[in-house]
Amino acid sequence: MMQLSKEHFEPISVDLRQSESIKRPSLSFWADVWRRLRMNKVAMVSMIFIITLILCAIFVPMMTNNDYFTTNLAGKNQKPSAEHWFGTDDLGRDIFVRIWHGARISLEVGIFAALIDLIIGVIWGGIAGFYGGKVDEVMMRIADILFAIPYLLVVILLMVVLEPGVTTIIIALTITGWIGMARIVRGQILQLKSQEFVLAARSLGANSSRLIFKHLIPNALGPIIVTLSLTVPNAIFAESFLSFIGLGVAAPIASWGTMSSEGLPAMKYFPWRLMFPAVFISITILAFNLFGDGLRDAVDPRLRK
Numbered sequence: 001m002m003q004l005s006k007e008h009f010e011p012i013s014v015d016l017r018q019s020e021s022i023k024r025p026s027l028s029f030w031a032d033v034w035r036r037l038r039m040n041k042v043a044m045v046s047m048i049f050i051i052t053l054i055l056c057a058i059f060v061p062m063m064t065n066n067d068y069f070t071t072n073l074a075g076k077n078q079k080p081s082a083e084h085w086f087g088t089d090d091l092g093r094d095i096f097v098r099i100w101h102g103a104r105i106s107l108e109v110g111i112f113a114a115l116i117d118l119i120i121g122v123i124w125g126g127i128a129g130f131y132g133g134k135v136d137e138v139m140m141r142i143a144d145i146l147f148a149i150p151y152l153l154v155v156i157l158l159m160v161v162l163e164p165g166v167t168t169i170i171i172a173l174t175i176t177g178w179i180g181m182a183r184i185v186r187g188q189i190l191q192l193k194s195q196e197f198v199l200a201a202r203s204l205g206a207n208s209s210r211l212i213f214k215h216l217i218p219n220a221l222g223p224i225i226v227t228l229s230l231t232v233p234n235a236i237f238a239e240s241f242l243s244f245i246g247l248g249v250a251a252p253i254a255s256w257g258t259m260s261s262e263g264l265p266a267m268k269y270f271p272w273r274l275m276f277p278a279v280f281i282s283i284t285i286l287a288f289n290l291f292g293d294g295l296r297d298a299v300d301p302r303l304r305k
Contacts, residue, residue, distance in 0.1 A: 033222075036298040043294020046287040053284060057103035064097050077270050087272045089262065095276055098254040102277065105255045106236045106284070109169055113235035116174040118228050121181025126212045128182070129189030140186070147179045151238070155247050164250050169239050177231065184227050188220035222299035229295055233288035240281050256281050 037043055076092040078084055086095035128139040155172040162168045192198065193216060201215050242248035243257025256277040263273030
């Protein structure tokens with residue numbers, strides 16, 4: 001074997017100042033979440049679809065000349081064509097226009113129900129988790145009782161008292177819909193309230209409300225936002241289901257659920273009347289769920305790379 005000597009080696013100069021240099025810029029928590037969310041192609045495609053759906057629901061009905069209330073019996077049950085992209089229904093109304101009006105109602109129910117669930121759930125779960133003891137026991141037992149009530153029964157009772165409509169559906173969904181959010185927030189607060197930053201804030205004179213809303217809840221925003229994103233598709237499906245069985249939005253107002261109900265008897269001869277609202281319901285719920293899954297992976301600190 002060849003003998004190695006000093007001539008075979010070349011010393012490498014070491015600059016100790018480079019050991020302290022930052023090779024990668026530091027990122028905030030939400031900047032890192034956005035970076036990892038962009039790496040998830042499925043979640044990004046879902047987010048683009050959701051944004052496109054919202055924009056189309058806002059602007060498409062404004063840009064079209066077809067009134068979704070106007071009937072035209074001479075042009076009823078027409079197939080999809082250049083004039084009517086999604087065809088017409090049994091009263092000659094353009095299905096394309098009605099789809100986007102239905103998207104307005106579905107998104108309105110989903111977003112408002114999710115926001116109300118967010119407000120009630122965060123306050124209820126934050127108070128229960130922070131104070132604990134008897135306060136936690138009483139508040140969570142009330143939540144358990146409400147959770148045991150089927151929302152379909154709540155809807156039927158509200159239909160007797162109130163007029164059928166979007167407002168009634170939102171009220172029915174939010175009576176028990178906030179409980180899941182409250183449980184998530186309570187679990188996060190129970191984990192966070194024993195950490196050092198809470199003790200430091202308390203030592204500096206922070207009262208209970210400031211500890212809950214300025215220190216604890218902001219540190220639990222990750223799971224809260226994920227739960228919020230997954231609440232929207234549940235509300236959209238609930239509205240479509242209630243409208244489909246006749247307990248939601250009443251005709252002639254366009255809703256994906258009412259359009260599916262009207263198209264079901266004609267499925268054999270005019271399948272496009274059922275196909276388009278059913279496809280939009282399915283794709284919208286799938287997009288929200290996939291985006292929620294991607295957001296959950298992005299905010300999970302255990303999956304950081």
